[in-house]
Amino acid sequence: MxxxxxxxxxxxxxxxxxxxxxxxxxxxxxxxxxxxxxxxxxxxxxxxxxxxxxxxxxxxxxxxxxxxxxxxxxxxxxxxxxxxxxxxxxxxxxxxxxxxxxxxxxxxxxxxxxxxxDIGGASLERLLREEPEAARVPLERLAGVLGVLRQCTAAGHGKALLVAEGGTALGGSCAQAVADRAVRDIADAAERDPRVRAAREALTERVRDLGGAVGPRGHTSLVHGELGPDHVLVTPDGDPALIDVEGLMYFDAEWEHVFLQLRFGPVYDVLRAPGLDPDRMALYRLATHLNLVAGPLRLLDGDFPERDAMRGIAEFNLRRALGLLRDAS
Structure with a gap:
């Protein structure tokens, strides 16, 4: 199409x-x-x-x-x-x-x-792929940016606009909101892929188990929400500039770091932060993979033009999600 x-x-x-x-x-x-x-x-x-x-x-x-x-x-x-x-x-x-x-x-x-x-520079994604030495400084500076965001805290979670207006998000804790969405994503993806349909009950149970292991936390941090290297431009001075920022919200920092780990791969160690909660990381890792199956498959119901790329994203993340399920059994 x-x-x-x-x-x-x-x-x-x-x-x-x-x-x-x-x-x-x-x-x-x-x-x-x-x-x-x-x-x-x-x-x-x-x-x-x-x-x-x-x-x-x-x-x-x-x-x-x-x-x-x-x-x-x-x-x-x-x-x-x-x-x-x-x-x-x-x-x-x-x-x-x-x-x-x-x-x-x-x-x-x-x-x-x-x-x-127009920042005019390359994306960090292109530098990492084509000029890894030129990516070193902006990558290190991005770690500093992540530190600034993590230090900006709120009592609950929610989009930056909602929190600025004094509103309160739905869905209880961050972990509860993530687990609930993951279950919806499983149901959504099961309608479109037989492998998810076959594993639906086991995936849902695993999400609930991981959610139940997460303890309470009294604050959230500012996160970009979808911070891949394609959403970081590099200025002529080597500074990282964030784009596609509409998803900015107050949430668990682990939510950001699971996505960073997925998207930055071998250079994630430069961005790694101390003190991340392994229970949150485990839940959010599985939930992120599930969302990156369900979302692209929904998008392919329509007329999105870059179809092979979306199919590739869904396939990669489905394999990862099923792999995590096998590892847990």
Whole structure:
């Protein structure tokens, strides 16, 4: 299946660009990889560039599901989440692309949008793959950023916007919220893959056992929520800049570190933090693999264009989840 969605054009984005940059772009390019929002590079006639984010149903391959902000795992997309996360990270001194314009009321497009600085450097993912020596400094600095986030705490869990507004998340503790979502992910994936269907009862029991082993904790920490090396840009000075920050939330630090371990692989040791709870790590590791099966399989129900990549993600994580189940038996 191929996507019939047409990207926004230079003419579509011209009003937004003029409001943010004072000029009409000479060209626009939709950047690959986004599934929740459109990401466009605006190119001016003098070579100056900026990045436009567009939150519209036509750019959201998940179908723009209704999102209850009180659910820590609800759809992490929208200009409100972006602005709250951008503001909190900026307050903490964490590098993010500088905000040039926020169009919350959809004045310049038929959807909310923002324009931010184009960092212009490579992603940390590309450096790790192609220039590992050049990745060393930003990777070490990213460890420092993670330390800053971990020291920013709250009493309960929830999206950064919810906590900023004084709200309370649904779902009890972090571990309870993760276990409940993992059980839903198992049921979801079982509808789409016979191997999950066959292992559904055993996987569900394992999730419940791991959740029951997690002890109480009186605080949470700020986490990006999906911090892979593709979500870290490197500035010309070698600083890591975080992008795709809408999922920023207060949660167990172990939730972040399970994902970091998965995505950074052999260089994760540079980012490893002391004092992580092994019981939380065990639950969150299995739950993360299960979500990275269920999510991609749901996405493939629609017209997401990069289908082979999504199938690969689902297959890799299904093998990991079933491997963890075998190891526990």
């Amino acid at each position: 191929t996507s019939a969605r047409a990207p926004l054009t230079r003419d579509d984005l011209a009003p937004l660009a003029r409001a943010a940059l004072g000029r009409t772009p000479a060209a626009v390019h939709r950047l690959r990889g986004g599934s929740k929002k459109g990401v466009y590079r605006l190119v001016l006639d003098d070579g100056t560039t900026a990045i436009a984010y567009v939150w519209s149903p036509g750019e959201d391959y998940w179908g723009s599901p209704d999102a209850d902000i009180r659910d820590s795992f609800s759809h992490a997309s929208g200009i409100g989440l972006f602005l709250a996360a951008h503001h909190r990270l900026t307050e903490l001194g964490v590098r993010v692309p500088r905000l040039l314009l926020a169009d919350e009321d959809a004045v310049h497009l038929p959807a909310p949008a923002a324009v931010v600085e």
